[in-house]
Amino acid sequence: MSTSDGRPTGVTHAGRVLHAGLHLLDRQIVEQGTGRMAGKVDDVELALDEDVPVVRALLTGPAGWGPRLPGLLGRLVTSVHHRLHPAEDPQPVAIDMTHVVDIDSAVHVDDQDLGDQGLGEWLDQHFIGRIPGAGDATE
């Protein structure tokens, strides 16, 4: 799965060659600026129409993670997510490689709405957010 740099042409990274399996998969995604942790690179989407396969997008969320788990467990995760997700055919959250700013010990992406936070948002609205002091910094 080694690609030349792992990004589409036009975005240069000083010619670094990255091993998608080693440098991208399962790495922490961090939002540039806010420093928010925004999930793991659960899978990658490859563009196979070029000479060498190029990583087109990073996929994150249960729909990306589930299929990578073996057998029954993988199917369970995928089908539970499918069931709970409001969309008809839920897709993993895709972050286009043009949004990737830097890759070091984490994958930094520029501020973009990573879309459906799913579980986190639900828990915030229905549980954690309702407890007094949930919006305050610690003292």
Add this chain to the structure above:
Amino acid sequence: MKKYLAVTLGILTAIGGFVDIGDLVTNALVGARFGMRLAWVVVVGVLGIIVFAEMSGRIAAVSGRATFDLVRERLGPRAALVGLVGSFLVTGLTLTAELGGVSLAVELAFGINYLLVIPWVMVLAWLVVWRVKFNTMETGFGLLGLFLVVFVVALVAAAPDWSALGAQVSTPRPPPSEDWPTYAYYAIALFGAAMTPYEVFFFSSGGVEEHWSAKDLTLSKLNVFLGFPLGGTLSLSIAAVAAVTFLPRGIQVDNLGQTVLPVAVYLGKVGLALVLIGVFAATFGATLETLLSCGYSVAQYFGWQWGKMVRPRQDARFHTVLIAVLVVGAMTLLTTVDPVKVTEYSVVFSAVALPLTYLPILIVANDPDYLGRRTNGPFANLLGVSYLVLILVASLAAVPLMIWTKAGQ
């Protein structure tokens, strides 16, 4: 001046924070049954935790990535999930044991049945992780835990036959009353108590919480190289004082009251009061550490936002895990299961869960992508690899030995 104060504070915190319910119970139990004949295991265990805590602290400071981040990164989603489930269960079990320890310390001090205390400890622990700043929490309980130094004082006051204790240290084999499998079983328990996986989860995640950078490496190393051995000395003195008090009389230790009894015998009421404060602080501090470690490991596997550095609303999933784990731990104790038994099992299962935690740390500690020029030197690698072999042996032997010896009976 201020800087030295911070360094001293860090080291003192590391000493006070090193000992938890697993160390308190296992060391006293082993001291009473084997004397100091297993002391070498504590030394081996402390060196092991130093080796891996230093690596995980260095990785956290330089790259900003905590331990379970690396586990997922290097082992992939499947093996890391096995590691997550294993270490989560063990850390949850340890949390349960620590909660029991806090409640038993309160029972010993005030005579209130520990079952009545558990819900309050649960609420108090939650309030601390909900509201109190990481640094305040860490320093406060670490410093109070230093009261456990009374174990050293009690040992000196007991005026033991030092040469006899020394002779036990230098005879690493079971006494006539015990057999080899039991000896090996308790060796693994002591090893597991010293190297519990939550210590590196907490140490590295704590580094990220406190925004360590490469500048803080010296502080991190001082904490590890001074704080942990001194904490290990506390563990050894707990074993020694139990050896002096119980071994000649053939008394076995099976509750927390017996762990602190020698202090009362040699130092009277004041000593007892101090040791109970120490036990309370050490186990309560460890309650918070194990609790947060459960949240850290799950959140880091999934890449969720975690930590006390943001408001709870911003890491709702992390805080939900904390609440769920705390409630399940407290409810487990309320079934009247013996907290000391829970502790004994937790340290042995710790040994089982160790390899999947420590292997990725060793791999990443050699990766210049993460560490630049601060990767492991040959000495750290030699120690790391030797310890991995040892960890693997202990991990494989733990359950068979547990069955063979009927959990050390």
